[in-house]
Amino acid sequence: MDAQIPGREGKAVTGLTPAALAAWVEALGPQAGTLQVISPHHCWRLLLVGEGLLLAESGDRPLDPFLRKAKDVRPPLPNLPELERLVATDGVERLTLYRAIGSEETLPENTRQALQQTLYEVLLAIVLESELTVRWYPDRAIAALALPRWRFATLYKGLLPEVQRWRGLTYVRHPYQRVQLLDSDDTIAHVPLFAGVTGGRHPIVEIADRFRQDVFRTALKLDKLAEKRTVAILPLSPLTVSPEPIATAARAPTICVVDDSPVLLQQFAALLQEWGYDPLMVSQPQTAIAQMLAARPALAFLDINMPESSGFDLIAQIRRQPEIAKMPIVLVTSESNIANSLRAKWANSRFLAKPRSAGDIYTFRDALRRHLRELAPLLSDPLV
Known part of the structure; x- marks a missing residue:
């Protein structure tokens, strides 16, 4: 397999x-x-x-x-x-x-x-x-x-x-088999409920529900009735049409953001939703890998400085997971310096500086838009 x-x-x-x-x-x-x-x-x-x-x-x-x-x-x-x-x-x-x-x-x-x-x-x-x-x-x-x-x-x-x-049953092999009454003179054939479910239309699971009995107990009784030729257990019918693949709607790319700041996560989520993305906000870095494996995000933004695990620690863990190893990563920090920028490049990721003042917000939004356009583009681009 x-x-x-x-x-x-x-x-x-x-x-x-x-x-x-x-x-x-x-x-x-x-x-x-x-x-x-x-x-x-x-x-x-x-x-x-x-x-x-x-x-x-x-x-x-x-x-x-x-x-x-x-x-x-x-x-x-x-x-x-x-x-x-x-x-x-x-x-x-x-x-x-x-x-x-x-x-x-x-x-x-x-x-x-x-x-x-x-x-x-x-x-x-x-x-x-x-x-x-x-x-x-x-x-x-x-x-x-x-x-x-x-x-x-x-x-x-x-x-x-x-x-x-x-x-171990002789005649009944599957709970979806249907039952056909053969001997209409048998005492049980005069029970209206039994006669109503043994016309070859009801599977054993439905018969069990009608009698409010365990399905195996029902199958065992029907097996004995089949041995007496009171009923016939009909074979399963083959599928005549191959089942259609399950239709899945086109979904917006999932963007994961890992940061210990609830305020930043809230701001990130609002922007991503406004721009047509599906945000996955993670405030506890120790749970980030499990959530990424479940959601398979198209792109991840990782805070560099967090109490229990740095963004670089998370990158090392991500690259060890085959399912998400190739996921694009952008490191986010308020410490915009050459050292962090070089470390991000060394880790095969990008770098995004957090806004440090009100005047930096527009620069931050523009840089965020650029990363999203290039690394996780939408089918139609609303980022204008």
Whole structure:
């Protein structure tokens, strides 16, 4: 497996086993984005931040199966009607839907339960496949979602005993298989709910939800009914159309600024937003590398003099990280002297002097604009 592949947006990686997929996710490091997983029978979307899994979607339907799970939890989710309305509204971005689920700090326990059940269902379906294709779409906006995160590796390892139980079934092989009633004279066939979900249209996961039962327990009962020829377990249907790549909107370049001054960070952020950039402000240099690896900024401005780590220390750390080693860097300091300028040049970076008086502000803005134009240009340049 190519460890460099996770960073290549939209590149298809084929022939992965579920175990290789788990290793692949671990290789993502601190990145955030959407992982499209494709099997011969189905496709899924996994929202990941580092190794943390936030949400999983089945097929192309937004928030499926989360909404199905949410309908069965008690007490009902207070925002369920709003979520259903948003899903039914044309043109609503998925990020808007994800944000509407809520924030981890205020998330009701039943919502958390529905999210966890969703992850379990989707990962079980994925792990029971034999061969997978994945495409990775980095998206820093996913990292900003306030949803709970479950470690992918922990979920995967926890499912392995369950997978062995599924492998022991005779007729049922996958939770997405559908069920067809064969013996209408059997006693269970006269149960309206059972008859309603065994017409060959409902997958086992939906049948389990209808009966509010564990999906394996449902599969085990259906396996026994298949042995009696009461029902037939239909084979999985192959995908007839290859899933479309996930469309990603063109995003403004991310500009990282590392400085221990809240005032300067606020001023930097205001300018960058005004000029059409996506600012990433870092006030604690010890967290800068992790945040850069997650956000992959187009350019970084580093304060030279900080209490715990100098800008030159950060440059040394950045150059040791293959993912960001070639990122352009501009060193920023109020000590505008020849020594600092030479050190910046020696470190293969540029130098920007902080304004020391009101009269220096325009000079600073002009120099900042020049660095942005040359090192992280926008598609359309508003810096005039």
